Amino acid sequence: MSSRRVSLFACLLIFSFFYIWLFDAVGAASHTISQGQNISQGQMITPSETITSEGNMFELGFFNPGGSTNCYVGIWYKHVSEQTIVWVANRDLPLTGSSLFLTISKEGFLVIIDDRITYRISDNSLGQNVSATLLDSGNLVLRNDNFDILWESFDNPSHTFLPGMKVGYSRKTGKVWSLKSWKDAQDPSLGSFEIKMDPKQPNEVFLVRGSEILWRSGVWNGKSAFVSIPEMRLNYIFNYSLIEDENETYFTYSLYDSSVLSRAILDVSGQVKQISWLESTVSWNLFWAQPRDIGQRCDIFCGKFSFCSSYKLTCQCLHGFVPSKQQLQQDLSGGGCVRRTTLDCENSIPVNKSQDRFLRMDDMTYPAVASRVVKIQDAKDCRLLCLDNCNCSAYAYNGSCLIWNGDILNLRQRPKKDPDGRTIYLKLAASEFQSPEGSKTFLWVIVTVVAITVLLLSASCVMYHWRKRLRMRETRGLITSEDILLFDVDTGITNGNGEIFGSENSNWGTGRRKDAWLPLFSFASVSLATDNFSIENKLGEGGFGPVYKGKLLNGQQIAVKRLSRRSRQGLEELRNETMLIAKLQHRNLVRLLGCCLEQGEKILIYEYMPNKSLDLFLFGATTENSLGWATRVRIIEGIAQGLLYLHQYSRMRIIHRDLKASNVLLDGNMNPKISDFGLARMFGGDESQANTNHIVGTYGYMPPEYALGGLFSIKSDVFSFGVLLLEIISGRKNTGFYNSNSLHLLGHAWDLWTSGKSLELMDPSLRDVSSANQLLRYINIALLCVQESATERPTMSDVVSMLSNELTVLPSPKQPAFSNVRSVGNPNACLSSRGENCSVNEVTASVMEPR
Incomplete structure (x- = not known):
């Protein structure tokens, strides 16, 4: 009995070793077909046999596309959820047999056998001892004993x-x-x-x-x-x-x-x-x-000096050109077009006496010929460079000077306002601009100028008489609600009763500007517009007080910001906002319509933004209002343009100091408007930075030199823009983001960037982004903006150029500030020393936690 048990144990042990050896042998050969071996098509019960690349990247076997009866040998990704075919062996001969085999014949051919039919995949006999191996690159290679590649699918x-x-x-x-x-x-x-x-x-x-x-x-x-x-x-x-x-x-x-x-x-x-x-x-x-x-x-290739119209989907000669042959009137893909009038330089006229000119062509693609890129920083110099070169046919300027010599080939006209459209300047003889159409255009310009002049003179006359009437009525003490009262935002004085906005000790500044007056609304009209400040019309509340939606008697919708009487917070900020925003005019800044100073009230009236603020779309609980990529791009570019205006083109250099998603409002067309200038600071002359021990702003948007040292500059707004840009791309809050290391969004973005996985930062709702390269470019720009050193951050002028000019070379960013700081317990908390709602936030430098 004992000997039988030993024998049985020995048999089991031998069988186990044999099974393990057989399993290892099959596993080792799972990515290779040797000569004489095969893989078969699956049947009703038996699945198809396959081989898999060594790293399990790709798989080779039989497949039936779309559930058809046609059978093919193909290669697909091993771990992609939907079968994604990358190579087909017998695409020119689908097989329908019920017993198919893929093997290597004795002559060394890679073949598919369907009963009596033998389909050769490899194109020549490779001899004996040939094996087929599927590599992790997706390449199927046939090799000999020396591992020389004799045939490969990459060649086919x-x-x-x-x-x-x-x-x-x-x-x-x-x-x-x-x-x-x-x-x-x-x-x-x-x-x-x-x-x-x-x-x-x-x-x-x-x-x-x-x-x-x-x-x-x-x-x-x-x-x-x-x-x-x-x-x-x-x-x-x-x-x-x-x-x-x-x-x-x-x-x-x-x-x-x-x-x-x-x-x-x-x-x-x-x-x-x-x-x-x-x-x-x-x-x-x-x-x-x-x-x-x-x-x-346009499913055609347009010949020289012709373009394909996106509207007619046919080739047309460029302005100033005619078909090179009459029989090609409807087909310009052959000989193309030739100049109707030769250039002056072609007529041996010296360049300095040439009258050649340039025709601006918008919404075009660049020609499909080599351009010469010249590092010229001025569009005028680029134009002169092309004008001085008789062989130059066209030029474009997009930060660099692009010159096209000789024939212009395969131009495409894009639809109007297409973001891929480019502006090209085509060189033509001066006579091409002296056409009847040009004369009509000139005549219309003259008529338009005269009409506008007459209207302006009429308006000036009306304003003169209105002001004269108002002065007379003011002298007699007869000002009524029919007349518009104005408020001087520089001095704080109204033109009606001399009331000064603010407390008796407040100083609103000196001097008077004729263009710094604001309409002064009565409290009765504001109360009526907001239905007596009803709770139904309340839009929200900040540290300054509540904001209400209202409607004037003329039907115009407004937003009413009412300073809370229960707190002194916001008085200085409201005054600051009035003085600043009344002087700012830009399509990406919210417009201040007027103010109300009656009965101790301090109220600002703004244009109403029907789509409210950006944060509701980015961080809302539902995806119903999710933003598409094109809309996000428009919002990003609009915010950048608004900041550029504040930093560089407004009367005084202005630093916002509280740029965040909730302070970006959206109009009916989803155009962004920067709002809330309560914390903004104004600089004069060559000033660009200042220092303070009274730090205000919102956690997560402040750069380290300000949060830790109180130093703020235009680069502070650049940092905030970079944070906001990452939030727009990802749909996540900077201070509300947590991963396994509890890092801020900045740290998460940096980790993905350095590991080459930046596309994973993309908001999951943006599956159909048309250009992932643009998204990666925007991430690069954002990381440049949030670098720790302010001197290494770009200016908003640089940022606008980077966003709009895809040819601008982007430097590699350095590690962002705060990227290794762990998120706070309450990521939505404002930095405030008070327990109130705070759109206006403040903290002293001493309470900030260093990196």
Whole structure:
């Protein structure tokens, strides 16, 4: 009995070792098919056999697209939730057999066997001892015993362009690497479109349909991008390259972070898309797409000096040009157009006597030919550079001077106000501007100027008589509610009864400005407008007091800020706001309509913002009011323009000191208006900074030099803008954000930036961002704004240039201030020494906790 047990134990032990050995052998070979082995198509019960790359990145096997009966061998991502095919072996021959095998024949071919049909995948016999291995790059390679690559799927791409693949050609063998679209979303057979390079026109990629050129990338800029794909420049994910030697020319790319899943595809509509997988949204995110206006684009290549109209979808000659051949009136893709009138310099007229001029063309794409980039800081110098060069046909200025010599090719007209539209200046002979249309335009200008002059004279006459009548009535003591009383924001004096706004000891400043008067509303009219300050009309409340919605008798909606009588907080700030905002005029600053000083009340009346404040959209409890990316871009740019005006273009340099999401109001068209100037400081002359021991502001938006040392400057507002920019991008509060390390949003953004995962900062509601490159660029700008050292932060002038000019080279940011400070217990708390609601916040430097 005992010997039987020993024998049974020995058998079990031997079987276990054999099972483990067999499991290891199968596991070790799971990414390779050796000669004589195969993987089979699955049946009703048995799933298809597959091989997986060593790092479990990709999988190879049989698949049926869209549930069809057609069967293909393909490669797809292993851990992406929806099967995403990146390569198809037999796209030109779908198989429908019930017993399919993928194997390596005895001759060394990689083949699919369907009963008696043998479909060759590899194009030549490779001999004995051949194996097929699926690599973590997604490349299927056939190798011999010496691990020499004899054939690879990367040499035979389908519609997907993976990192490490090529688009180009071999001069030595004539091999062409190109992408070919699927027939439709469920059919991987050959579609209508192809992306390839042409040996006759090197350094450029073409989208073709048969022999017809539909789009071209523009030539390689010599560094990192094709000139017609601006998204390729200055990105932080892809390292694009154009390789050219005596044997081959090809375009390829790699990833700075190999853990990122990214691919480019040529989709069924003919659009090239660079997309990346985001685990945070469990979806593919679009990085860039070309041609951008697919579905409404010009499906033709326009010849020289012609352009494709986005409205007519046909090629048209540029102004001053005519078709080079009469038979090409309807098809300018061949000979294109020629000048109707030669330039002066072409007629041997000296440059200094030339009368050539430039035609401004808005909403255009840049020409699909190489431009010469000249570092010139003035648009006028750029114009003169092109004018002095007879070979120069056009120029553009966007911070740098772009010069196009010779023929202008494949111009595209974009829809009006399209953010991708560019302004180009086309050189023409002076006679091209002396047309009947030009004369009519000039005549209309004269008529308009005369009409405006007459209206201004009439208005001046009316104002003169009104003021004369008002002075007479004031002399007689007959001022009534019919007349508009005015309040001087410089002296605090009304033009009616001489009442001074504020306490008897307050000093409102000296001097009087004719343009510093505000309309003075009666308390009765304000009370009537707000339904006696009813709770139903209350919009909110800050440290100064409540804000109400109101409606004047003329139907105009207003916002009424009423200083609370129960607290002295806000009196100085309200006075400060009145003095400042009454003198400011900018479309991105909230407009002050007037004030009310009767019966001890101190009330400010503003234009009403129907969409309230930005924080309600960013941090609201529901996603019903979530902002799209285009709207966020418009809000970001508007805030930047408003700050630039305060810092540089207003009468006095003004520092806001309390820029935050709740102080950005939104009008009916979602245009931003900076509000709440109670904490603002005004500088004169060359002043740009000051020091204080009375620190005011909101936690999370103050830079370290102010929060810890009381020093504030225009760079303080830049820091606040950077924080606000990150909040707009992420939809998260800076001081209300927590992750595993309880860091602020600044620290979280920095961690993602340094790890190459900045796209994960994106608000989850922004799945359809059209340009992830723009989002990454904005994150870069935000991080530059929140750097610890104020001297290293850009000015708002620099920020506006960075936001609007995609050619501006962005420096790498340094670690943000407070990025390693843990969040406070109450992230929404204001920095205030009082227990009141505080839009106006204050704290002394001594209570701030250092980094």
